[in-house]
Amino acid sequence: MNKNLRWRVVVILAVIALSVWAFYPPGQKISLGLDLKGGVHLVLRVQTDDALKLETETTVERLRDTLTRGSVAFTKLEALDSTSFIVEGIQDDQGFRTAAVEPDAVFNRASGAGRYTYTMRPNIAQQLRSEAVTQALQTIERRVNELGVAEPIVARQGGVDQILVQLPGVSDVQRAKDIIRSTALLELKFVEQGPFSSEDDARKAYNNTLPPDMLIVPGSADGGAAAGAPATMYYVVRRASVVTGRDLRNARPTLDENNLPAVGFSLNQDGARKFGTATEQNIGRQLAIILDNRVFSAPVVQSRISDEGRISGAFTQQEAQDLSLVLRSGALPASLTYLEERTVGPSLGADSIRSGVMASIGGMVLVLIFMLFYYRLAGLNALTSIVVNLLILLGMMAYIGAVMTLPGFAGFILTIGIGVDSNVLIFERIKEELAAAKSVKAAIAAGFDRVWWTIVDTHIASLIAAAFLFQFGTGPIRGFATTLAIGLAANVFTAIFVSRTMFEIVLTRRRAATMSI
């Protein structure tokens, strides 16, 4: 063996050793996709309109405040849709404009006789939407992490407002879905009047014209949103919140005074200061604890409270736990809808693994038997390069953390097919060269040299297809594309480098005049 050849053998052995080291033991190093392990794949849409609506409504409320305080008269001020609002009946145009500077940063203003229409600037709307998705993504990530799922995936997908969530091995899919989706908007507001037994009654208490700074919120008379609770009651509360979920520092399951599961929360410094002042000034009044627009309880403020509070409402232990989880992870900036759900039970996954492995082994055995039969000793060569190819494929997959999916098994089989193709291409060429009465050594050299660019071209063409496949696909299809792409790359190495080295080793051993091919 000459020095050059020896180096090549070292390189090959090193690659094999590295690959095996990368994926051994395969049970730990190669992660299985949802279709094999079982679990749930979800695609959600963030209703980004919600975020715009919130911004518009907040602006309207602030403007109302400003105008009232500045004694600027107007007859009507209301949101038209999620991105625009209107002010009507302005007498003092100059006074209005000096007072209402705040909306101008976010809204474009169009004027008419005594009225102004505000429309959100498109670039700001765009930015708000994008922020809402990012915020939702982070919130979902926190919630999923707290769920304690191993190797979850939370990522943006496809359209700008879509989020992909993959939870491998989750058994209670419904619970996971509920936790991810719950808005968890916590608001603490003072009760003005109530509870009333119907919305109409509540309105009647204000002669059917509810003051603009008040709000009717449904809830239960005495906490208890669960079954068996009294009928829905209606509270009239202040529109402005004392504190919201943003002011939370922590939330955890606890027990209330009746020893029933409840959720205790504590406020951060800023929240505690606001809360302390507000409760001090409103001792004796009811404070509504509102979660996702529903009053859970409305306890009477007994004394100044600074940073601790409790939400009780006929929870089960599990509900209390889940509620503290979503409160801790923060509110979602917008509501979510599910666009896609794919759930695979673990038993089906196990079945798939069995058939996938069977098919891969079956395919490999069939092909290799043919190769050994047709190419004799050279077939052994092909066998080696295919086995090395599969080892590298496994090693690379473990290294980059690619996921094994059922279509991934198909990728393995196709890799075998491509590996065989390269070998056939080379062997047939060598045969042709031998038939043209070249020496064994020259025939091998010519075979490999002539075929090199063909193999490069075919592989690049297949890689182009694999790249688009990856781009297009979701979960399992991506697994297939990844497997295929790695297999293609590994194949260039094994079919050319490994196979040629083996031929040349045999050549140095004996000065062969014929070869078994």
Next chain:
Amino acid sequence: MRILTDVNIDWLRWRWHSLALSWLIILSGLGLIIARGMPLGIDFTGGTALVVQFETDVPLEQVRSAIEALPGEEVVQQFDDPSKRQVLVRLAQVETSEDGTSLERGSLQVAEALQRAGLPKFEIISRDLVGAVIGDDLQRKGIYATLASLVGIMAYISFRFRFSFGIGAMVASIHDVLITLSLLTFFGYELSLNVVAAILTLVGYGVNDQIVIFDRVRENLRAHRNEPMNVVINKSVNQTLPRTVITAGTTALAVLSLYLFGGVVLEPFAFAMLVGVITSTYSTVFIASAVAVLLSPQQRNAGVVQARGAAGKPGGKPSRRAKAS
């Protein structure tokens, strides 16, 4: 051992016959698609697909009658081996509204209906719910991906070889895709994500065959500058025939194993691949080369012995690169 050596078939002579055959298959396939509609899976239409595992044997008829009353079209099929007692239930998308509950509605309705019908205990072991938005999205993406990879591969072949070969490869690939779609429709498989993956893969695979032959054509054009294009192409197809047959055979073997042992989920994928492997071998020999001949300048002068070959012409740059290797 060698097979198929020194064959001397005039492949191009058969090009009109093969073209007729291909058109026959494609047109009847398209006719079927127009008549029946391309059967799209829920990946593309949106809808609900459940695999229900029963504890004891249940005739499919009973399952069918249990859910018959549900709105929309229902499909009830044996899933996998009958001994596993798994039944696939599929509902078309009825609701267009897409809030969280309506996505689940079909699934809940099925579970409820099965319970009400007093069937044995069951468990839903797999549940696919696809909203219409996602379905449309995937449909569009699938078409884009197929077109983009066709164009990408054509561009690459045009760059490495010559434009006429690129066009030949693209026509052959489109042919393969259409034939595969026709046969899928004919055998009642529906188009799912996996099947589209198979189609994209076979586009890449078919191009392998074409590149091998085009490569040989280029080599022969350089070696035999005096021969007209059609002679060179015939010779090249004949010379690479053993490789073409063996590769197609071994790949078909591997894919056959996938078809037989790969399980229900992979079966449509394997079927599409199997059809694709056979079709693409055929189309490389008959379609790609025929188109390449048609578009090659030499063909215009067929019969006239050309003094100057094509090696130095349009594909000049890549040829030099190949020589340098």
